[in-house]
Amino acid sequence: MGENATTHHTNSANNGANDNQIGFKSRVSVIGSGSWGSVAAKLVAFNTLNLSSFHDEVKMWVFEETLQSGEKLTDAINRTNENVKYLPGIKLGKNVIADPDLDNAVKDANMLVFVTPHQFIDNICKSLVGKVRSDAEAISLIKGMEVKIEGPCLISTYISEQLGINCSVLMGANLANEIAEEKFSEATVGYRNNREIAEQWVQLFTTPYFMVTPVQDVEGVELCGTLKNVVAIAAGFVDGLDMGNNTKAAIIRFGLREMREFCKLLFSSVKDDTFFESCGVADVITTCFGGRNRKVAEAFARNGGKRSFDELEAEMLQGQKLQGVTTVREVYEVLRHRGLLELFPLFATVHEICSGCLPPSAIVIYSEKKNIFPV
Ligand SMILES: NC(=O)c1ccc[n+]([C@@H]2O[C@H](COP(=O)([O-])OP(=O)(O)OC[C@H]3O[C@@H](n4cnc5c(N)ncnc54)[C@H](O)[C@@H]3O)[C@@H](O)[C@H]2O)c1
Structure with missing residues (x-):
């Protein structure tokens, strides 16, 4: 993300003081750790390791659960580098760090990937108000927006409005287990106005087995991801x-x-x-x-x-x-x-x-x- 990363971090509430210096590196957090959330973290972590404009570490917020063994899910993920409950058998990348503390997981990130089941996004956003960097960019991988009589409530719009940040979407033919096994597939990034931001997301998610195409139609892309169900x-x-x-x-x-x-x-x-x-x-x-x-x-x-x-x-x-x-x-x-x-x-x-x-x-x-x- 090079040039843009060095220029758009000037007005954050809680960013580091040196963020607008040349050489600024983006930090990515993944909010959610189900099957798709874990795969998203794996894709992103592969790229943050390989792209110099990103910090290597990717935080992944985990809704804490206690496993049958008595171990906390977060501890199990950090010990094995696998999401043993939602994506067993798949290494996420050693630079993925599971964190059960939502505030801590997002506090330094300027790129936020939202990927929880849609029923939880309301509470998550409410508890994040005032906690995310004001210059952060978000992307929603969440399928299942609400379609209310008074009008549809796009999850990307909801995230934008609640947190005061721009939100793109990523949707596609993406069964998590197949991408986890690195079988080739593709996805669509839906963006609103800013093509440069869309290209940053494309760069962050693209791997040799995952092809991502930007489309300037955030509503169409997000609605597809909901209605196909x-x-x-x-x-x-x-x-x-x-x-x-x-x-x-x-x-x-x-x-x-x-x-x-x-x-x-x-x-x-x-x-x-x-x-x-x-x-x-x-x-x-x-x-x-x-x-x-x-x-x-x-x-x-x-x-x-x-x-x-x-x-x-x-x-x-x-x-x-x-x-x-x-x-x-x-x-x-x-x-x-x-x-x-x-x-x-x-x-x-x-x-x-x-x-x-x-x-x-x-x-x-x-x-x-x-x-x-x-x-
Ligand atoms: N699984 C797929 O193949 C796939 C593919 C594309 C998109 N998606 C979309 O991605 C989103 C996330 O799905 P997933 O497959 O990663 O999740 P999942 O259904 O595999 O797992 C459920 C997740 O919800 C968490 N959870 C449970 N109770 C919670 C609570 N009260 N608050 C917050 N979190 C709680 C669990 O810890 C777990 O991480 C969904 O919108 C889904 O439609 C999924």
């Missing part, structure tokens, strides 16, 4: 009903189209091209074949809708969180409020199945009224 639930129903690949492909196509229309309904600035980036079609495909929303939805359909998503989530995900069911409920409310449910038959049907109003088989039922196969 709804499509994945539909795909899981199809799998649970043993409907086969053609049906799943059809569901994916309808889903992608409804994603695009819904995004444009909320933000007229959203670009069509965004849906052809990794955050769009690629993420929908990978989530519909491999993700946890698909997996639990498959189990839901195999049980004929008789066991709730909450019960299946607790049983199948061991503390990991589902987003799709919450998102589709919120999307449904927005569409109902605007009288647009009939234009989004896939989204509407997914919610009605999740909430028990329709059986899982309704995902592929065509009717004139509920036109699931619109032209």
Whole structure:
């Protein structure tokens, strides 16, 4: 990040006195340490070691837990250099330092990577108010924003507003376990105005097996990362009903189209091209074949809708969180409020199945009224 790193650190509340000198090095903190949080720390740590404009050390905030062995998760990560609970078997890089103290984890950082399940971001941001450097840049890897009737609440916007800092997003076809094993994949950085900042994030995350592309469409990129979970639930129903690949492909196509229309309904600035980036079609495909929303939805359909998503989530995900069911409920409310449910038959049907109003088989039922196969 060279030149910019030397120039944009002049007004921080709690930065070091010499930060605006030539030779300033950026410090990165990762806020979150689940599967994706740990992989994000690994990617970033590889680059901070190799790029002279960054301090080597990457702090990773850990929501502290006690393992069955009695050891604290943070201690186990720092002892083994692995996140033994959320990403076992993967070395994070010796320069990743787990820290259970949120304030301490962020206090010197000028690049903040937010990567917790979305349900926790509210409390995290509230406790960070006044604690982060005022010149910090943030990026959100969090999928699962709230879609409220009065308007969507982008997590990037929420972070920006709460902490008074700019926030970009990184989304894509990124199942954490595969990237952890260094299998090639790609992602999209969505940014607002500042291309230079976007390029800093691209540099920080790019590795030989992880290709990152910047797109000036923060809303489109972030919304894709949330709405694809709804499509994945539909795909899981199809799998649970043993409907086969053609049906799943059809569901994916309808889903992608409804994603695009819904995004444009909320933000007229959203670009069509965004849906052809990794955050769009690629993420929908990978989530519909491999993700946890698909997996639990498959189990839901195999049980004929008789066991709730909450019960299946607790049983199948061991503390990991589902987003799709919450998102589709919120999307449904927005569409109902605007009288647009009939234009989004896939989204509407997914919610009605999740909430028990329709059986899982309704995902592929065509009717004139509920036109699931619109032209
Ligand atoms: N896992 C993936 O493959 C993947 C890929 C791309 C994006 N994402 C997104 O990344 C974000 C983080 O997901 P993840 O997979 O890293 O997490 P995860 O679901 O693997 O783990 C849950 C995390 O939440 C933490 N946690 C539990 N209770 C908490 C609390 N009260 N307060 C704060 N934290 C608490 C746990 O310690 C753990 O770190 C999510 O928005 C997810 O959608 C995940």
